[in-house]
Amino acid sequence: MLYKISHDHGFHYWDEKNEPVLRIQPGDSVEFETKDCLCNVLTEQKSERYDVAVFDKVNVNPVTGPVYIEGAMPGDVLEVTIEEIRLKDRAIVTCQETYGHVGDFFTETTYKITPIRDNMVVFDRHLQIPCDPMVGVLGVTAKGQHINSNLNGVWGGNMDNTMMRQGVTLYLPIEVEGALAGTGDVHAVMGDGEMNCSAVEAPAFVTLKFNVRKDIQINEPVLCTQNHFVTIATRPTADEAIRDSTREMFRYIKEHTKLDPEEISMLMTAIGNNEVCVACGEDSKTMRFTMPWYALKVYGFSAF
Known part of the structure; x- marks a missing residue:
């Protein structure tokens, strides 16, 4: 409806x-x-x-x-698709x-x-x-x-992420009923x-469009576009946000493929990207790490 x-x-x-x-x-x-x-x-x-x-x-x-x-409860994940x-x-x-x-x-x-x-x-x-x-x-x-x-933070908020366009799906950890x-x-x-x-x-x-996911768990906002899987982190400094968005991507690939850590690192540095969302804020910076679906699907990645 x-x-x-x-x-x-x-x-x-x-x-x-x-x-x-x-x-x-x-x-x-x-x-x-x-x-x-x-x-x-x-x-x-x-x-x-x-x-x-x-x-x-x-x-x-x-x-x-x-x-x-x-039905949305703390510990669940909210799935939000930008339809228009x-x-x-x-x-x-x-x-x-x-x-x-x-x-x-x-x-x-x-x-x-x-x-x-x-x-x-x-x-x-x-x-x-x-x-x-x-x-x-x-x-x-x-x-x-x-x-x-x-x-902005783990709840989403003012992420100013240019990838938040029509057709993408954002995943957010739910903290309140x-x-x-x-x-x-x-x-x-x-x-x-x-x-x-x-x-x-x-x-x-x-x-x-809203859906409640009880079958997955996330620590930070995650974005799925047609071509990319995207991890997002907001931290006091750009270095911290880059580090943590990168480590989140590494963790997802490690948990949802059979690749060795060494192979994951090589794959991420070959075709992954550290990208900026918000760099102007005084209190925090927001960064994202993007990986193309074409590569992740080769290794059976299906976290979402």
Whole structure:
């Protein structure tokens, strides 16, 4: 069954005290209407190039939800398939002082409105960029915590992973009854790493299909695309996130194939990739390790 949730139903903190907007059964789909990361407050631009932005820098990254999935219990895994991402007709991109890797060059926050026409982002009168929509925030609620929607971790959250496109399936470890899942922060297009802490931020409609898996266990978010198996880790430093996403991939291959550790290491270094999701955050960095399915299937890998 397909349900719909308006962007009027949302939150800024993952918290098990949040009342669910909707209760669904495993196998159901939900269309989430999402706001842009600045809560749709900047919708007009007066100058040709960009304007100075005034907005609440605390309550950003609104998440639509939460949704309670019947039968989801702590220790289970939530399987979430992104069935559709449908952008609205405009987006916004910002440049914020002190944020990102070049923030010290700026003394104020600026923004520009980028219309979306014919699946293209109209960056300015010179350039149009093909849309490549992705979901920035998708997660479940962590047990006993009150977590800002800007953050991410084992519960998912603001992972800003450019591989989170239509057609992929994300797996998240469940910590609270019902999972209490939500999504938001859709990007019309984003470069890996989100170097200045802003993508081309777009209000959108996101359709997700939910299932509860009781036959698998995971420690961190895992992503399955058509071509790749992906392990994801968020840690205080990039080095730690690279290390742990790599070690998670190594562990999965070791547990689900008959390859020796030496062979796994050789295979991973031959065709695996360390890639960046979030590199601009001050508190943490998120990295992923990707392996192509064509190789994993040769060795009987079937973890999911």
